Amino acid sequence: MTAVQGITVAVAREAAPGERRVAATPETCKKLTALGAQVRVQRGAGLAAGFTDDAYASAGAQLAEDAADTLGQADLVLCVQPQASTLSQLKQGAVVVGMLAPQADPARGEAIGARQLIAFPLELLPRTTRAQAMDILSSQAGMAGYKATLIAAQLAPRFFPMLTTAAGTIRPSKVLIVGAGVAGLQAIATAKRLGAQVEGFDVRPETREQIESLGGKFLDLGVSAAGEGGYARQLTDEERALQQQRLADHLKTVDVIVCTAAVPGRPAPKIITAAMVAGMKPGSVIVDLAAETGGNCELTRPGETVDSGSGVAIAGPLNLASMGAVHASEMYARNLLNFVSLFVKDGAIAFDWNDELLAKTVWPRHDDAPGAAAANAPQRAG
Ligand code: NAD
Numbered sequence: 001m002t003a004v005q006g007i008t009v010a011v012a013r014e015a016a017p018g019e020r021r022v023a024a025t026p027e028t029c030k031k032l033t034a035l036g037a038q039v040r041v042q043r044g045a046g047l048a049a050g051f052t053d054d055a056y057a058s059a060g061a062q063l064a065e066d067a068a069d070t071l072g073q074a075d076l077v078l079c080v081q082p083q084a085s086t087l088s089q090l091k092q093g094a095v096v097v098g099m100l101a102p103q104a105d106p107a108r109g110e111a112i113g114a115r116q117l118i119a120f121p122l123e124l125l126p127r128t129t130r131a132q133a134m135d136i137l138s139s140q141a142g143m144a145g146y147k148a149t150l151i152a153a154q155l156a157p158r159f160f161p162m163l164t165t166a167a168g169t170i171r172p173s174k175v176l177i178v179g180a181g182v183a184g185l186q187a188i189a190t191a192k193r194l195g196a197q198v199e200g201f202d203v204r205p206e207t208r209e210q211i212e213s214l215g216g217k218f219l220d221l222g223v224s225a226a227g228e229g230g231y232a233r234q235l236t237d238e239e240r241a242l243q244q245q246r247l248a249d250h251l252k253t254v255d256v257i258v259c260t261a262a263v264p265g266r267p268a269p270k271i272i273t274a275a276m277v278a279g280m281k282p283g284s285v286i287v288d289l290a291a292e293t294g295g296n297c298e299l300t301r302p303g304e305t306v307d308s309g310s311g312v313a314i315a316g317p318l319n320l321a322s323m324g325a326v327h328a329s330e331m332y333a334r335n336l337l338n339f340v341s342l343f344v345k346d347g348a349i350a351f352d353w354n355d356e357l358l359a360k361t362v363w364p365r366h367d368d369a370p371g372a373a374a375a376n377a378p379q380r381a382g
Pocket of ligand 1: 129132
C-alpha cells in the first residue's frame with residue numbers, strides 16, 4: 001500500500017464535442033469532501049447537465065476558472081471522456097478515472113503514458129456483483145436504450161399504442177429490439193410503456209426470461225450463441241446464415257427496429273443486411289444504437305439519419321447517454337464515487353492492489369491473478 005494525504009480531486013468541463021455529461025454532481029462532491037478530499041470544479045462543468053456553479057460551491061467544492069487551473073495540481077481527476085490534450089495537463093503521476101478507452105484512442109493512451117498517470121478506464125471494470133454500483137457500462141447503456149426507443153417513436157410515421165378513435169381503430173406498432181443486454185432491456189421496457197407490441201431478440205437464450213418479464217415476446221430464430229461470463233460468442237457461418245434467413249422473413253412484418261447488439265471488444269455484429277431492409281415495409285424505422293461501433297445494420301451511417309431508398313429511415317445516433325445528461329451524470333457520478341471509495345479514505349489515496357477491482361481495471365491492464373498484478377501495478381509517486 002502507498003498513500004498520499006490531503007488530496008485534491010478535480011473535475012473539468014468535458015471538451016469532447018457534444019458531451020453534456022459531468023463526472024461529479026453536487027451530491028457526489030459532498031460525499032468526496034466527506035472522504036476528506038478537497039474538490040475543485042471548473043466553472044460551467046455541470047451546466048449542460050443542469051448543475052450550476054453555485055450548487056457545486058454549496059456542496060463544498062472550490063470553483064476554478066479554466067481547465068489548467070482545475071487540473072494542474074490535482075491528485076485525482078474524474079472525467080467522462082477526456083481528450084488527450086486534457087490528460088496532458090495533469091500533473092505527473094496523478095490518478096485519473098473515467099471512460100478513458102486508451103486502446104480505442106492511441107493519443108489518449110500516449111498521454112497517460114507520458115504523464116505516468118495511474119489510469120482507471122472504468123469500461124475495463126470486471127462486471128462482478130460487487131462492482132455493480134460502479135458499472136458505468138450498465139448505467140449509461142440504460143439511458144442509451146431509453147433514448148433509442150424515444151428516437152424511434154419520434155421518427156416513426158405512426159402511433160406506438162393501439163388507439164380506438166372515432167376515425168377507426170389504430171393497430172399498435174410492432175417494435176423489435178435486437179440485442180437484449182442492458183440497453184436492449186431498457187429499450188424494450190420503454191417501447192412497452194409507450195404501448196407498442198414488443199419483441200426482443202438475442203443470441204443468448206437466458207434473455208428470453210428477461211424479455212418476457214418486461215412484457216415483451218422473445219423472438220426465437222432457433223440459433224443460440226451463449227458464451228462465457230454472460231456475454232455472447234461469435235456465431236459460426238452456418239449459424240449466421242440460418243439466423244439471417246429467418247430474421248429476413250420476420251422483418252417484413254415489423255414497423256420499428258432498435259438495434260443494441262454488441263460483442264465486447266469487437267465491432268458490432270452486422271445483423272440486418274441491405275437486402276433485409278429492402279424487404280421491410282416503407283415507413284419502417286431502424287434506430288441503430290450500435291452505430292458507435294459500426295452498427296448492426298449494413299446501411300447505418302454513424303451520426304446520421306438516412307433513407308434506405310425504399311422508404312425505411314435508418315438512424316445511427318451517437319453518444320445517446322449524453323442526451324439524457326442529467327440522469328446519466330447522476331448515475332455516472334455515483335458509479336465513480338463508489339469506485340474511488342475503494343482507494344480514497346481519510347483524505348488519502350491508498351491502493352490495495354490485492355483488490356481485483358483495482359488490479360484488473362488499472363491501465364496498462366494486468367490480466368494476472370490479483371497477487372501477481374500487485375507486483376506489476378504502478379506505484380504512486382510522492
Ligand atoms: P453488450 O452491450 O456487450 O451486448 C448487448 C447484447 O447484444 C447482449 O445481450 C448480447 O448477447 C447481444 N448480441 C451479441 N451478438 C448478437 C447477435 N448476433 N444477435 C443478437 N444479439 C446479439 O452487453 P451488456 O448489455 O453490456 O451486457 C450483457 C450481459 O452482461 C447482461 O445482460 C448481463 O448478463 C451481463 N452483465 C452482468 C453484470 C454484473 O453481473 N455486474 C453487469 C452488466 C452486465
